[in-house]
Amino acid sequence: MTVSVSSVLPGVLCGKAFGFREVLMFILKYILRNLFRHRLRSVLTIVGVAVAVLAYGLLTTLVGLWYSGAEHASDTRLITRNAISLVFPLPISYLERIRGVPGVTTASYGNWFGAYYKEQKNFFANYAIEPRSYLELYPEFILPPKEKNDFLLDRKGCIVGERLARTYGWKVGDLITLKGTIYPGDWEFVLRGIYHGKEKATEERIFLFHWNYLNETMRRSVPRRADQVGYFVVGVKSPGLAPDVALAVDSMFKNSLAETLTETEKAFHMSFVSMTEAIMVAIQIVSYMVIAIIMVVAANTMAMTARERIGEYATLKTLGFKGGHLAGLIFGESVAISLLGGILGVALTFPAAHWIETELAQYFPYFTVSPKTLLFELLAALTVGVVSGIFPTWRGATIRIADGLKRIG
Amino acid sequence: MEQATEPIVRIRNLSKSYRRGTQIIPVLSGISFDIARGEFVALMGPSGSGKSTLLNLIAGIDSADEGEIEIGGVEITRLGESDLARWRAVSVGFIFQFYNLIPVLTAFENVELPLLLTHLNRRERREHVEAVLNVVGLADRMDHYPSQLSGGQQQRVAIARAIVTDPEILVADEPTGDLDRASAEEILQLMDRLVHEFGKTVIMVTHDPRAAEKAHLVRHLEKGELSVT
Numbered sequence: 001m002t003v004s005v006s007s008v009l010p011g012v013l014c015g016k017a018f019g020f021r022e023v024l025m026f027i028l029k030y031i032l033r034n035l036f037r038h039r040l041r042s043v044l045t046i047v048g049v050a051v052a053v054l055a056y057g058l059l060t061t062l063v064g065l066w067y068s069g070a071e072h073a074s075d076t077r078l079i080t081r082n083a084i085s086l087v088f089p090l091p092i093s094y095l096e097r098i099r100g101v102p103g104v105t106t107a108s109y110g111n112w113f114g115a116y117y118k119e120q121k122n123f124f125a126n127y128a129i130e131p132r133s134y135l136e137l138y139p140e141f142i143l144p145p146k147e148k149n150d151f152l153l154d155r156k157g158c159i160v161g162e163r164l165a166r167t168y169g170w171k172v173g174d175l176i177t178l179k180g181t182i183y184p185g186d187w188e189f190v191l192r193g194i195y196h197g198k199e200k201a202t203e204e205r206i207f208l209f210h211w212n213y214l215n216e217t218m219r220r221s222v223p224r225r226a227d228q229v230g231y232f233v234v235g236v237k238s239p240g241l242a243p244d245v246a247l248a249v250d251s252m253f254k255n256s257l258a259e260t261l262t263e264t265e266k267a268f269h270m271s272f273v274s275m276t277e278a279i280m281v282a283i284q285i286v287s288y289m290v291i292a293i294i295m296v297v298a299a300n301t302m303a304m305t306a307r308e309r310i311g312e313y314a315t316l317k318t319l320g321f322k323g324g325h326l327a328g329l330i331f332g333e334s335v336a337i338s339l340l341g342g343i344l345g346v347a348l349t350f351p352a353a354h355w356i357e358t359e360l361a362q363y364f365p366y367f368t369v370s371p372k373t374l375l376f377e378l379l380a381a382l383t384v385g386v387v388s389g390i391f392p393t394w395r396g397a398t399i400r401i402a403d404g405l406k407r408i409g
Numbered sequence: 410m411e412q413a414t415e416p417i418v419r420i421r422n423l424s425k426s427y428r429r430g431t432q433i434i435p436v437l438s439g440i441s442f443d444i445a446r447g448e449f450v451a452l453m454g455p456s457g458s459g460k461s462t463l464l465n466l467i468a469g470i471d472s473a474d475e476g477e478i479e480i481g482g483v484e485i486t487r488l489g490e491s492d493l494a495r496w497r498a499v500s501v502g503f504i505f506q507f508y509n510l511i512p513v514l515t516a517f518e519n520v521e522l523p524l525l526l527t528h529l530n531r532r533e534r535r536e537h538v539e540a541v542l543n544v545v546g547l548a549d550r551m552d553h554y555p556s557q558l559s560g561g562q563q564q565r566v567a568i569a570r571a572i573v574t575d576p577e578i579l580v581a582d583e584p585t586g587d588l589d590r591a592s593a594e595e596i597l598q599l600m601d602r603l604v605h606e607f608g609k610t611v612i613m614v615t616h617d618p619r620a621a622e623k624a625h626l627v628r629h630l631e632k633g634e635l636s637v638t
Contacts, residue, residue: 033513320498
């Protein structure tokens, strides 16, 4: 006598229906277990994506920082310099005339000093400035009142940013000697104050000292270089007045021996940045190339994986699973691997940025990765997963069962 | 044994050829035969004779160029891809030479696979899987992965997977081809039991004459044409 298997089964199988939740759970379980089926391969792919994402994030941050000086520039400050070139000075006598232009709140001036500390590698921005008006125009340099007062009173005094002081271990009261390049000789200063930035982006690696100290020395040693300034900083009442003030200042010195060029602080910074723009564009392209390369590597890995499992996919199809189910398995695995790499890359970005900020502070005084960059890192990883999964998914989902089964054995 | 005579498989004028580049290679030419319900049929023949192709066509995993295949009253040669997949899931159990178990799933999970496409809930699925693993004698190995099982045990898991949806027909492509003699004998006995005890119709491709001896009927394929032993 024959009996049905149903007779030993607890219930009779009724008509088939698509168990969406069950299949979804199966797909997730299958993806999870397959992720580390070839541990070395998966780990290497994940690490590869992580490194690529990390490189992308750091390079993007670097490019962003390059432009941040310009982005954080004040809207109410103008820079007036010699129209021919920044290397040509302007007479100090222009100061009062600039101050008289309608819309100008105050004006200050300075000279790029270009000295270094002990050795040439210890280079940082140093300026001779008129302290009172300069600090008035740069309220983002926060200085304790006593230190500010001491600085204003001491003609050989100087102030430095916190990061610069930390780099060389300077303390208030220290005697600092800089070696001049544009203005040769040893220049001695007494550190009277250490400022910190109002915002994180405020530059804290600047050395400022009295313009009078420089000018008096020039009067004694090279008189023809005395009473000259490199640039004027012009404060305006409101950003809207900036174009008119700039025009008025430049018109005032038209046809003089030293014609001026006045522009916003942002434009002034951008003129420096634009000189290196090609390098920045190259760095940005490299960051995209890194992602493209890992995309190809991940696609190869996924294609290899799908090729190895083609028999499994054929078996699943034989059992009734459809192309869409298989697409979910393959595509899901590709995206999961890339996203794991992306998450690892994002996680590594923080210690990497911190390391750069502390160990390479000389070049990157602050190195903060923005939330936008972190989001783009994850999007880059997702893109790698999606793109690298397309071909293997298509191939796996459309394989003919008979062809797939031939691959086994 | 009570031999049923009602045909469950009706094949008429079946032809299939493959294209290799510009060359067309005929594999099956105008084959017609029936298989009765509850019959154990062995398909034999030299390599390239078309027996696996014939098995694939009967199982609905390949499509014929010409002819008709009617199984259990359903003319599968007229079904579209989606309906065919649905029909396969309900009506046919597959047993492969190399077991084709999913390595990352346990024996239980492998057997459960076809049930995921049904309406059964988790508890019902568990009951079905445990029942068929009992039938193949592997209830105590359900949490083992394929790599933790011998070849014979893996093939028994594959058989459990084939019968878990209670299909009428089982198709087996060289089910003992990768097994040692003792394991092969166990598998053949199990298949024999499925025919005699549970009334399954089994169609088996084999090169092994000792495996063919278990069948009620042996059909030989030679150059795409059929003869009966």
